[in-house]
Amino acid sequence: MDRKIRVVVIGASGRMGREVVKTVLTESDMELVAGISRTSGPIDLGKMVGFEECGVKMSNDVEQALTETRPDVIVDFTGPQTAVSHTNLAIRLGIRPVMGTTGFTPQAIAELDKLCQEAGIGGLIAPNFSIGAILMMKFAAQASKYFPNLEIIEYHGDQKLDAPSGTAVKTAELISEVREERRQGNPNEEETIEGSRGGYYNGFRIHSVRLPGIFAQQEVIMAEPGQALKIRHDSYDRAAYMPGVAIAIRKVMTYSGMIYGFEHFID
Structure with a gap:
């Protein structure tokens, strides 16, 4: 890509979310455009993870943040209770979902794959990014x-x-x-x-x-x-998953359809 990959982190205040925020902020080909947490106030995301202020504040409304920032990719480590709805929302908005949550049934994965194919975008559901x-x-x-x-x-x-x-x-x-x-x-x-x-x-x-x-x-x-x-x-440590998350963000930009398992991104 000629421009940076625009990334939103859902669940940004969580333990995994914070590591993803650090990763996106330090990768030269990525741009953090929003972080979402239902329980945190509008803290600067850079300051939250111990970096310098980055100018991106935490949001607590998923749909509003995605609509306003129009990212290329979302990274979501929230939980199975919200994973399917977040994935469907992202696909509907033409955003590529990278999901680090479990709880997707084979039927749900097949349906999400169909939706991704119809939208012409890639997605990833990965039980493990290590x-x-x-x-x-x-x-x-x-x-x-x-x-x-x-x-x-x-x-x-x-x-x-x-x-x-x-x-x-x-x-x-x-x-x-x-x-x-x-x-x-x-x-x-x-x-x-x-x-x-x-x-x-x-x-x-x-x-x-x-x-x-x-x-x-x-x-x-x-x-x-x-x-x-x-x-x-x-x-x-959760840092073990971050090289895989960075690979997933890049590779999901080149795929069409929902991929189940990070092993498909490893040659």
Whole structure:
């Protein structure tokens, strides 16, 4: 592009939103044109994240801010309760949505893809923007061709609302694309405590750990007679997601349709 990509951050006062604001303010090919938070006053966004004042004030009205600033892209890390409505609004206004929220059903994604195609714009729904996490998913899917007996364990803080995580679900989906369904374990096994074997997905199990002080980790454990393979990724800070967010903002400008999964943006 000959001009900077105009970006609005929805949920800008949140922990992820603040990191996105920092990223957009420091990328030379991007321009922050608005930040939106329903709970914050009209603070300067640069000052909010510890930078010099940038001249962009926080707004609390999504539709008004998008209509007035006409951005190219929105980045939204708010939550599943608002994700679909924000995505629909952005598409209706011809704005490319980059959604870091979970909770989209396959039917909703298909409908949003249709709307994006009709509008001639791209969009992205990504359970995880960490490049390391995406590589973990890709490696796990590749390895599952040779190690089909596996389980997924994901770890998050105790305030996370959904279980399993969107990353775990996406990992399971990628594995299931190349691994035929096969039920693991003893066919006569019995849970003496309900749920102790974890959630069932396409023949294997997903386990969710929720404890205070944990940020985001996931491992895929694979085993065959006489050997085991563990593929693990650990995130320690929200800054880990920001290189991926910057890539997404740029690449969504070149796509048409709604893309599900950041792995499609990694060559």
